[in-house]
Structure formats: structure tokens, C-alpha cells
Amino acid sequence: MTISYEEITNLKFTGTQVAYYVICKRKLWLFSKGLSYESESEFVELGKLLDERAFKREKEEVEWGENPVKIDFLTGEEGLVVHEVKHSPKLEEAHVLQVKYYLWFLEKSGVKVSHGIIHYPKQRKVLRVELTQEDRKVIVEALENIQKVLLEEKPPEVIKKPYCKKCAYYEFCYG
Numbered sequence: 001m002t003i004s005y006e007e008i009t010n011l012k013f014t015g016t017q018v019a020y021y022v023i024c025k026r027k028l029w030l031f032s033k034g035l036s037y038e039s040e041s042e043f044v045e046l047g048k049l050l051d052e053r054a055f056k057r058e059k060e061e062v063e064w065g066e067n068p069v070k071i072d073f074l075t076g077e078e079g080l081v082v083h084e085v086k087h088s089p090k091l092e093e094a095h096v097l098q099v100k101y102y103l104w105f106l107e108k109s110g111v112k113v114s115h116g117i118i119h120y121p122k123q124r125k126v127l128r129v130e131l132t133q134e135d136r137k138v139i140v141e142a143l144e145n146i147q148k149v150l151l152e153e154k155p156p157e158v159i160k161k162p163y164c165k166k167c168a169y170y171e172f173c174y175g
Ligand code: SF4
Pocket: 023, 024, 025, 026, 027, 030, 157, 158, 159, 160, 161, 163, 164, 165, 167, 168, 169, 170, 173
């Protein structure tokens, strides 16, 4: 089945789904089908605690209308700056695409965006994220692929990556 550009840009995925698409397509499928073990994962809980402590005052999740995009917080600077707080840069590639997706989403919604900033408070690291012309194509392609994964009847195979051990679905995949 071919999806038109119009349909792709109207697909409403969360930033978490975009990040999971990079991390593991099986995780994306399980999470999207409501098989959530997230609240039982110490790893996820630790991240949440860290986020809350480091950004007690600034952090205020921003929901965009009826859309599923939830941004940690926004500031202004010749356009909106999207901020995302993460506990470890180990999955940086996924975090970067997630923030680029937010920038793309806001831009598509008619908002003037400037750039994104990923905060890794534990490592005292910040990463600036720009949205390039090439990124816009990559995001549309990613959304199309996410849709394809979710249309599958069964979850994709286990991928056996080092980060499986810290994944909330570890017991499910390897138990
Ligand atoms: S344990 Fe590994 S294979 Fe299973 S969902 Fe998590 S990352 Fe994917």
C-alpha cells in the first residue's frame, strides 16, 4: 500500500514513538499496541526522577492542541526553541530525531521555530539540534516506516542490542 505525502504528514505519532523507531522497531510496535511495561522499569523511573530534579522550575510539558506531541518546555529566540530533557546521551541518535520531529511538527503547524536543545543534566551536556532540508525528508520517510511497522500483525524480531538489558521489554523479549 502506498501512502501519499499528504497522508504521511498527517500521521500523528508521539515523540516517544519516533525515538523508539530509531532505538528498536520491536519496542515501537509493543509500545504502540499498548503493551506498556514502562512504569515498571527502574531505568525509566530513574530518568523521570532526574528530569524532575534538574528542571523543577523550567520543565512544563507543552501539549500542542489535540496533537500527540508533548514537548518538555519551550523558550523563544527568533522563533521557538524546543527543549528536551534526557538522562543519558547513550541513545543520542534517537533523541536528536525526536527533537527534529518536534521542530518539523511545529513548523508544519505554522509555527516559526528556531532550533532544539537536548539537555543531559547528569552529564552537564547540552546539544543543539537544527532542522535541515535533508532532515525534513528523513522525518517523512521515518513516519512512513513507523506506519508500516504498526500495520504489521506481529512485532518485529528481537534485535539483540546492548541496550536490550536496560529496555523495559527485556523480560518480555528474553524471558
Ligand atoms: S529488549 Fe531489545 S529487542 Fe526487546 S524491545 Fe527492547 S530493545 Fe527491542
